[in-house]
Amino acid sequence: MNAPTLSGPVNRRDFLKLTGLAGGGFALAFYIRSGPAAAAADGVAGSFEPNAFIRISPTGAVTIVSKQPEMGQGVKTSLPMIIAEQLEVPWKEIKIEQGDFDQKKYGGQSAGGSNSTPSNYDNFHLLGATARTMLVTAAAQTWGVSPSECRAENAEVHHTSGKTLKYGQLVARASALPVPAKEQVTLKEPKDFKLLGQRISQVDSRAIATGGPLFGIDMKLPGMVYAVYEKCPAFGGKVVSANLDHIKRLPGVKDAFIIEGRGSVKELVPGVAIIADSTWAAFSARRQLKVIWDEGKVAEESWDTFVAQARADAGKAGATQLRKDGDADTALKSATKTVEAEYLYPFISHANLEPQNTTAHWKDGVMELWTPAQIPGRAAEIVTRLLGIPAEKIVMHLTRAGGGFGRRISADYLVETAAIAQKVNAPVKLTWSREDDLRHDHYRPGGLHFLKGGVDAQGKPVAWKNHFFTFGEGGSPGSGGSLHRDELPARCIPNFQSEQTMISTGWPMGPWRAPGSCVFGWVFNSFVDEMAHAAGHDPFQFHLDMLGNEKMLPAEGRGGREYNLERLRNVMKFTAEKAGVGKKKFAKGQGAGIGYYFSHRGYFAQVAEVTVSKEGMLKVDRVVCGCDIGAQVVNLSGAENQVEGSVIDGLGTLMTQELNIERGRVVQSNFHDYPLIRITDAPTKIETHFLKTNYPTTGLGEPALPPLAGAVCNAIFAATGKRVRQMPLSRVDLSWA
Amino acid sequence: MKYTLNVNGASHVVDVASDTPILWVLRDHLDLVGTKFGCGVGQCGACTIHLNGVPSRSCMTPVSTVGRMRITTIEGLAANAEKLHPVQQAWCELDVAQCGYCQAGQIMTAAALLKDNPRPNDEDIDGAMAGNLCRCATYMRIRSGIKRAAELAGGAKEATQ
Numbered sequence: 067m068n069a070p071t072l073s074g075p076v077n078r079r080d081f082l083k084l085t086g087l088a089g090g091g092f093a094l095a096f097y098i099r100s101g102p103a104a105a106a107a108d109g110v111a112g113s114f115e116p117n118a119f120i121r122i123s124p125t126g127a128v129t130i131v132s133k134q135p136e137m138g139q140g141v142k143t144s145l146p147m148i149i150a151e152q153l154e155v156p157w158k159e160i161k162i163e164q165g166d167f168d169q170k171k172y173g174g175q176s177a178g179g180s181n182s183t184p185s186n187y188d189n190f191h192l193l194g195a196t197a198r199t200m201l202v203t204a205a206a207q208t209w210g211v212s213p214s215e216c217r218a219e220n221a222e223v224h225h226t227s228g229k230t231l232k233y234g235q236l237v238a239r240a241s242a243l244p245v246p247a248k249e250q251v252t253l254k255e256p257k258d259f260k261l262l263g264q265r266i267s268q269v270d271s272r273a274i275a276t277g278g279p280l281f282g283i284d285m286k287l288p289g290m291v292y293a294v295y296e297k298c299p300a301f302g303g304k305v306v307s308a309n310l311d312h313i314k315r316l317p318g319v320k321d322a323f324i325i326e327g328r329g330s331v332k333e334l335v336p337g338v339a340i341i342a343d344s345t346w347a348a349f350s351a352r353r354q355l356k357v358i359w360d361e362g363k364v365a366e367e368s369w370d371t372f373v374a375q376a377r378a379d380a381g382k383a384g385a386t387q388l389r390k391d392g393d394a395d396t397a398l399k400s401a402t403k404t405v406e407a408e409y410l411y412p413f414i415s416h417a418n419l420e421p422q423n424t425t426a427h428w429k430d431g432v433m434e435l436w437t438p439a440q441i442p443g444r445a446a447e448i449v450t451r452l453l454g455i456p457a458e459k460i461v462m463h464l465t466r467a468g469g470g471f472g473r474r475i476s477a478d479y480l481v482e483t484a485a486i487a488q489k490v491n492a493p494v495k496l497t498w499s500r501e502d503d504l505r506h507d508h509y510r511p512g513g514l515h516f517l518k519g520g521v522d523a524q525g526k527p528v529a530w531k532n533h534f535f536t537f538g539e540g541g542s543p544g545s546g547g548s549l550h551r552d553e554l555p556a557r558c559i560p561n562f563q564s565e566q567t568m569i570s571t572g573w574p575m576g577p578w579r580a581p582g583s584c585v586f587g588w589v590f591n592s593f594v595d596e597m598a599h600a601a602g603h604d605p606f607q608f609h610l611d612m613l614g615n616e617k618m619l620p621a622e623g624r625g626g627r628e629y630n631l632e633r634l635r636n637v638m639k640f641t642a643e644k645a646g647v648g649k650k651k652f653a654k655g656q657g658a659g660i661g662y663y664f665s666h667r668g669y670f671a672q673v674a675e676v677t678v679s680k681e682g683m684l685k686v687d688r689v690v691c692g693c694d695i696g697a698q699v700v701n702l703s704g705a706e707n708q709v710e711g712s713v714i715d716g717l718g719t720l721m722t723q724e725l726n727i728e729r730g731r732v733v734q735s736n737f738h739d740y741p742l743i744r745i746t747d748a749p750t751k752i753e754t755h756f757l758k759t760n761y762p763t764t765g766l767g768e769p770a771l772p773p774l775a776g777a778v779c780n781a782i783f784a785a786t787g788k789r790v791r792q793m794p795l796s797r798v799d800l801s802w803a
Numbered sequence: 804m805k806y807t808l809n810v811n812g813a814s815h816v817v818d819v820a821s822d823t824p825i826l827w828v829l830r831d832h833l834d835l836v837g838t839k840f841g842c843g844v845g846q847c848g849a850c851t852i853h854l855n856g857v858p859s860r861s862c863m864t865p866v867s868t869v870g871r872m873r874i875t876t877i878e879g880l881a882a883n884a885e886k887l888h889p890v891q892q893a894w895c896e897l898d899v900a901q902c903g904y905c906q907a908g909q910i911m912t913a914a915a916l917l918k919d920n921p922r923p924n925d926e927d928i929d930g931a932m933a934g935n936l937c938r939c940a941t942y943m944r945i946r947s948g949i950k951r952a953a954e955l956a957g958g959a960k961e962a963t964q
Contacts, residue, residue: 277837
């Protein structure tokens, strides 16, 4: 495979105006306003940054370039749909190409934080509409009529007289036109959308279903060799020596060498590379590799010790006071009912099904890479900084990624490959084993919350106190390990205190789908539910009442988040209505619960209905999801798929996922001892409902996950009277009599 | 060692170590990369192929044990490029995949299920598909996809009667 699926768009140099391509194609590029950097570049306030996404050939063939990395979140389909809608070209007639990494040409190419949709939505409408405007102008000029007498539809321009011209026939004239200013472009109204909001199968569906080469791991180049890379099982360990001479004599092995570590524990980790003529030869040789490691100090750190330390210090004041409203201690003393609990969740792994990999070719001072990276810009920066290769000498092709979930925001696997490639006189593909993947992930940090809550005689929540123990590396909490002072239910309970204590480790941590939110939602929804039951109130009403009547809670402090509580309450009511909350009677062992959360710009609520057998077996019968991502669902098929996937991912995390770290290394090794959720545990039914609101359209990779665990655990309590305060459920006895 | 393999109806000679799993013979030596590496220990099902029509884990099947058995991979599941297998058709129609990495394995397992049981219910589906992990958790659509494939296959049979 010579990267046939990974071919880049037409190489353009002139971003300032339309240019005729070789063969007479029509490429559109224009400026998109993009903050101070863009303004500084051309010195004109309100100028646009160049982008090149649309290509129409004289034959009428339409190509749209997708710039974002695709990892299953569906952007390779949904973002081009926006352009197609405004361009007035039938979806089935468009070819979608994956763009190479080129941020000068395309603007930002980071996929993460559910940002791809909100950060491109408006610009992509404008891209399509500008091209359409120019095609209409070209037709009007051809006919000598006013553009106002023409309209575009179905890849043609129609005049009121009945004359039509196909887009392909307009390519030459349109190529000579100046790019109109934003003000001269009319966007289609949402009421006229034909494509947006439809269910569209993703553009790679057929290639996926027929096994076409799409993924990073599928790369093959002429003369390519295969690499494996052994790292110290304990984080931060270094190579002392290895039996390289023996390894080099093994069948199929071409070379073996040690690579010194550079950068942080999440960048170029030291290790031993084996280069062979096939993946299996490399894997086989690795089984005979003997390395003497200097494990370093991290090998003294174990999860159990840290948990014991947190429990011993739970009653002390936290290292950082995040927030203090009123006087929680006094309010707890005078409260009519109080509850107190410890919530615990472990470190977990991303476990992308496609193990980390990259293919690299180091030739004539150029590092060419084929990689499933989520943030290629960060990867390039690391290669420059650690390997001394200038940015302009790095060529990066973006492959489809077999799952992201935040893991491929890191670029350790990529810089390893680049470092190996510098020592190999051929293209080289590095393939991690599953064991590498689980044991050298950048993990979601675990945590412990020591909570106290109080309600007054009327059953209103009056006090909340949390001492949160988080885990940090390099002096600050791992990704998703910082509890913000604004985090709900802050400002909903008058006497509120939250404190944070960080346990320092040498364990690598990184963003895991909905960082922080993925567990804070569970703790918050569950403990408020505990307070509701202590108050003897209907839980749903208690949750809703706690959120008060204010519309907005402004962001406070650094990195604060603004909450639109009206949207949150509305999506809760909407979801409860869809689920029939309060209308169903459940037998013992069955029950319903609600979870709700705001993250990644989306307001979400979920009602779970569960059955727990007397023996403690959980079955999730139904999950009803209410989703407010603003005014427009782009691709309904992809959107529903993201919500269903997030629900089941949230459930899998709750049910089974747990990594133990002992003596600075991960105990688990593969899917037999790190089980992922299987189809047998998927809910019987998931219902997804979008609540359309007049807010900007936002993303869906993450915000549907955080409410799930709270909803299920609150349902388990309703069914059994057992409160789940620990993840995963495999450690919790749910049996009842 | 040289082995003559019957892959997707064609004969191929490969020269590989006798313990090489069929997975790596397919991917590295025959350039059939649709069959995926996920775990290497038979836990995830991404590497599922058919051996004489039976779904098998290619990551755990050494080339030396295969002999002349018929190997079918995702690339050879459809009889020809114009007409996809009903499971593939259903997968495209219902947009089952997210990242898509596991789906070749899911489709191979589902195709074998439908051959044995043309009208599976949810329990049959869950039972047959329990060995195939989907990290994106597209399980709801896998269930729907198999039911749709059963309809498509039934429809095709009726049409030819």
